[in-house]
Amino acid sequence: MHFIDSLFKVIKQENEPEGGEFKLQLNASHSIYKGHFPDNPITPGVCSLEIMTQLAAAHYDGFERPKKIDSIKYLGFVNPLLNPEVEVVLKIKKTGEGIWRVRGMLCADGKPAVKMVASYQNNIPNLKIKM
Template identity: 30%
Template structure:
């Protein structure tokens, strides 16, 4: 896993079919925050996308490669010392050898942090 110990999945719940949600705790003491950014830690967007990819891989029990992203919106900064719990919702569909994921993440108070559509291919 990229960036070992960066996050922990606290809870997973299936909503329907291949749709599910994860409650994730970001490790606010992870070394990535020393450089992103010193004295003002912000969770890197690429690592939030990695959480989505890892979660989908675990659900489908396969390795994936990101093919494309669309409608990617980072709506809130995630300071791990203020908000280190994130809720991820993922809706998965398989189309023509591709895995399409519509995802969003929010803080526990339902403030939306990230929205995106991702397309993956199996490795």
């Protein structure tokens, strides 16, 4: 499922070759929140990971899905009614032939809610920012 412009909208971004910072507006009426949970919507952890993956794929050529999740930490809840805007920080570093390590952090109300480190396969020789 593609989440950009459905589960969230990018309202501000700053991209650099080694990462980027994104401000997102969550869509509290998205169907995901109807089941998780109807009276107290919480962004599912796997959706937080997918948000970071889709931002990496949308803004950096060649990233599609993680080859390996090295670590993921859930540090808090993201309720789109209480925190309609969240920030995502991505740090990207080449670690081997076609392998890139992405460190991502999703913050709500200025506090980390999800941190992840994942490895992505990228067959494009030079990582390029999509504009």
